[in-house]
Amino acid sequence: MKKTFYTYLLLAYTCFSVMAQQRAPYVISPDVHPDHSVTFNFNAPNAKEVMLDGQFFDKPQPLAKDANGVWSITVPYIKPDIYPYCFVVDGNNIADPNNTYIFANERFKFSLVDIPGDKPLIHSLQNVPHGKISYRLYKSATLGTTRQLLVYTPPGFVANGKKKYPVLYLIHGGSDTEETWTKVGRANLIADNLIAQHKMVPMIIVMPYAAVGFRKDAVIHEMMNDVIPFTQANYPTYTDSRHRAIAGFSVGGGQTLDIAFTNLNKFAYVAAYAPYPETEEFRSIFGADFKPNAAQVNKQLKLFSISVGTEDFLHDSVVKNLAMFKEKGINVTPQIVSGGHTWMNCKLYLSTTLPKLFK
Amino acid sequence: MKKTFYTYLLLAYTCFSVMAQQRAPYVISPDVHPDHSVTFNFNAPNAKEVMLDGQFFDKPQPLAKDANGVWSITVPYIKPDIYPYCFVVDGNNIADPNNTYIFANERFKFSLVDIPGDKPLIHSLQNVPHGKISYRLYKSATLGTTRQLLVYTPPGFVANGKKKYPVLYLIHGGSDTEETWTKVGRANLIADNLIAQHKMVPMIIVMPYAAVGFRKDAVIHEMMNDVIPFTQANYPTYTDSRHRAIAGFSVGGGQTLDIAFTNLNKFAYVAAYAPYPETEEFRSIFGADFKPNAAQVNKQLKLFSISVGTEDFLHDSVVKNLAMFKEKGINVTPQIVSGGHTWMNCKLYLSTTLPKLFK
Numbered sequence: 001m002k003k004t005f006y007t008y009l010l011l012a013y014t015c016f017s018v019m020a021q022q023r024a025p026y027v028i029s030p031d032v033h034p035d036h037s038v039t040f041n042f043n044a045p046n047a048k049e050v051m052l053d054g055q056f057f058d059k060p061q062p063l064a065k066d067a068n069g070v071w072s073i074t075v076p077y078i079k080p081d082i083y084p085y086c087f088v089v090d091g092n093n094i095a096d097p098n099n100t101y102i103f104a105n106e107r108f109k110f111s112l113v114d115i116p117g118d119k120p121l122i123h124s125l126q127n128v129p130h131g132k133i134s135y136r137l138y139k140s141a142t143l144g145t146t147r148q149l150l151v152y153t154p155p156g157f158v159a160n161g162k163k164k165y166p167v168l169y170l171i172h173g174g175s176d177t178e179e180t181w182t183k184v185g186r187a188n189l190i191a192d193n194l195i196a197q198h199k200m201v202p203m204i205i206v207m208p209y210a211a212v213g214f215r216k217d218a219v220i221h222e223m224m225n226d227v228i229p230f231t232q233a234n235y236p237t238y239t240d241s242r243h244r245a246i247a248g249f250s251v252g253g254g255q256t257l258d259i260a261f262t263n264l265n266k267f268a269y270v271a272a273y274a275p276y277p278e279t280e281e282f283r284s285i286f287g288a289d290f291k292p293n294a295a296q297v298n299k300q301l302k303l304f305s306i307s308v309g310t311e312d313f314l315h316d317s318v319v320k321n322l323a324m325f326k327e328k329g330i331n332v333t334p335q336i337v338s339g340g341h342t343w344m345n346c347k348l349y350l351s352t353t354l355p356k357l358f359k
Numbered sequence: 360m361k362k363t364f365y366t367y368l369l370l371a372y373t374c375f376s377v378m379a380q381q382r383a384p385y386v387i388s389p390d391v392h393p394d395h396s397v398t399f400n401f402n403a404p405n406a407k408e409v410m411l412d413g414q415f416f417d418k419p420q421p422l423a424k425d426a427n428g429v430w431s432i433t434v435p436y437i438k439p440d441i442y443p444y445c446f447v448v449d450g451n452n453i454a455d456p457n458n459t460y461i462f463a464n465e466r467f468k469f470s471l472v473d474i475p476g477d478k479p480l481i482h483s484l485q486n487v488p489h490g491k492i493s494y495r496l497y498k499s500a501t502l503g504t505t506r507q508l509l510v511y512t513p514p515g516f517v518a519n520g521k522k523k524y525p526v527l528y529l530i531h532g533g534s535d536t537e538e539t540w541t542k543v544g545r546a547n548l549i550a551d552n553l554i555a556q557h558k559m560v561p562m563i564i565v566m567p568y569a570a571v572g573f574r575k576d577a578v579i580h581e582m583m584n585d586v587i588p589f590t591q592a593n594y595p596t597y598t599d600s601r602h603r604a605i606a607g608f609s610v611g612g613g614q615t616l617d618i619a620f621t622n623l624n625k626f627a628y629v630a631a632y633a634p635y636p637e638t639e640e641f642r643s644i645f646g647a648d649f650k651p652n653a654a655q656v657n658k659q660l661k662l663f664s665i666s667v668g669t670e671d672f673l674h675d676s677v678v679k680n681l682a683m684f685k686e687k688g689i690n691v692t693p694q695i696v697s698g699g700h701t702w703m704n705c706k707l708y709l710s711t712t713l714p715k716l717f718k
Contacts, residue, residue, distance in 0.1 A: 130496040
């Protein structure tokens with residue numbers, strides 16, 4: 001989706017008369033090469049220093065400036081995946097102006113570079129039937145506002161109610177939005193590909209916006225009293241716990257555990273990805289008063305897994321919580337992989353969870 | 360959708376270990392006040408100069424730095440609307456890192472500030488039934504790729520085919536994307552509100568990605584042979600020209616005219632918003648060889664309108680093309696309003712077109 005008419009290009013400089021003067025001329029960036037090296041270009045004739053910061057690096061690397069004021073760096077080989085990056089221009093983070101793909105987030109604006117594999121990756125756009133993503137507005141009685149959530153329906157989805165679907169509720173990380181699981185995590189393409197490979201059951205995936213303000217238990221109320229009822233009223237879903245799963249990353253991983261363990265008879269599948277435990281809610285649910293009926297929990301949960309990367313800043317906390325659940329007699333499956341607190345790992349976690357659901 | 364847990368906030372600084380050092384501390388921006396003044400804040404202790412550039416200004420204005428390195432400006436009164444803006448930090452454009460709302464575009468990254476009216480505006484989120492937006496992937500035989508388009512279906516949409524809907528094909532401007540009409544133009548909320556007010560017929564609105572590379576007639580082929588057939592195969596639509604409309608902005612306005620006048624028996628409603636004429640395609644269709652059968656055209660087109668703002672850089676070109684169509688005997692309705700080549704005007708154009716369709 002990168003090539004445009006030359007005329008489009010001209011127009012890009014003229015169409016906003018006020019803002020045109022400040023707009024840097026067009027360069028191609030990122031330029032992903034067949035050998036998995038990537039050239040990043042940034043036009044800033046007056047900048048004194050331009051660095052590239054990306055999650056494929058340990059630390060930012062300098063770009064070099066050419067005679068036209070275009071700064072460039074070619075990063076030799078990057079392991080195929082989708083990575084966030086930005087330019088650091090005289091100390092300020094700037095998303096790549098020539099890259100359409102932006103990390104959906106409330107607190108930073110990073111760009112995304114997609115380095116394809118020699119063979120298609122599980123999140124790659126492949127020649128398979130595609131589901132769709134619907135952007136839905138719904139009224140939250142809990143919060144007294146109209147909010148947006150995203151709904152993935154699988155290829156061949158039948159809306160008439162003659163076929164019923166199981167549902168996965170999938171929660172983003174802190175400062176992410178309801179779009180992060182699709183725009184950054186490619187949840188829809190992962191599901192399309194796994195369904196095409198007959199590795200997962202066709203299901204509905206609901207991605208709410210889980211930032212709910214300061215009311216302690218609001219995210220639990222919002223999920224149970226607004227998100228799930230809206231989904232069940234508008235989509236042909238099963239409504240029993242055997243056909244309901246919940247998963248989430250980081251703050252959303254903590255919320256996943258909060259929601260599941262305060263509503264244990266409502267979910268049969270629970271997957272927390274690098275769950276963040278430092279919230280009042282988490283501490284109150286999983287503190288000294290957490291005395292679960294382990295036999296009942298183990299009977300109810302067909303899957304209970306917690307994932308984390310060895311370089312994740314939450315690794316030790318996750319290990320501690322895994323031990324806590326085991327100590328309480330609860331069967332929990334650890335998934336310890338390499339990597340950090342990243343959306344590269346999120347895609348891995350999701351693609352290993354989906355095949356385990358509703359079987 | 361702006362408030363988050365304090366814990367979210369903390370996490371935003373810690374979750375990307377590599378990128379954390381460069382991230383500026385959290386400030387609220389933009390901060391829209393009840394009197395329609397707006398404070399913009401940007402944290403950059405090391406910047407030498409920070410300007411605010413926005414489409415509510417004639418020229419960029421300086422921010423002032425406080426003792427903590429936070430730069431601020433309060434713009435007194437801004438007429439309620441949605442405006443693109445960015446910070447210009449030591450000469451470089453930067454989208455507001457604390458603002459989730461980004462202008463969907465391939466060539467720049469501007470933020471959007473939404474200043475609500477004292478009464479709800481036509482693009483405001485109101486307490487009315489809402490349609491939905493679906494993100495669909497489809498195969499383009501014309502281009503040999505899989506592409507994405509967006510489909511708005513109205514509130515109460517019935518998918519079972521018992522009810523049929525008319526369709527508006529709505530094209531973005533140069534360097535925009537298939538998301539610009541919803542993310543910047545709020546086409547979905549405008550339609551929701553007009554339908555609730557009984558001012559427009561419930562319809563499907565299809566928003567394709569109209570950048571097609573360098574093949575001259577590709578956008579026409581893509582629309583007629585891929586976008587329309589995909590829509591008609593996947594949605595319960597009427598398939599006659601009386602129930603098909605096309606509209607577009609800027610480059611997309613030129614494409615609208617190109618598509619409509621090379622397929623005149625396929626559309627009954629044609630609306631071009633500040634159409635950009637400097638393409639090879641436009642010149643070849645509307646050049647010396649353009650000899651339309653005016654009586655037939657006028658009989659076919661229930662609506663043919665061209666809109667432009669008096670401050671639009673394309674104003675004179677539009678006036679010339681209006682004269683050209685009239686000179687050929689074609690009935691065209693001019694809509695000349697104040698304002699420039701902006702998405703503020705796009706929302707106005709769309710909200711005046713929608714009530715005229717399919718009646």
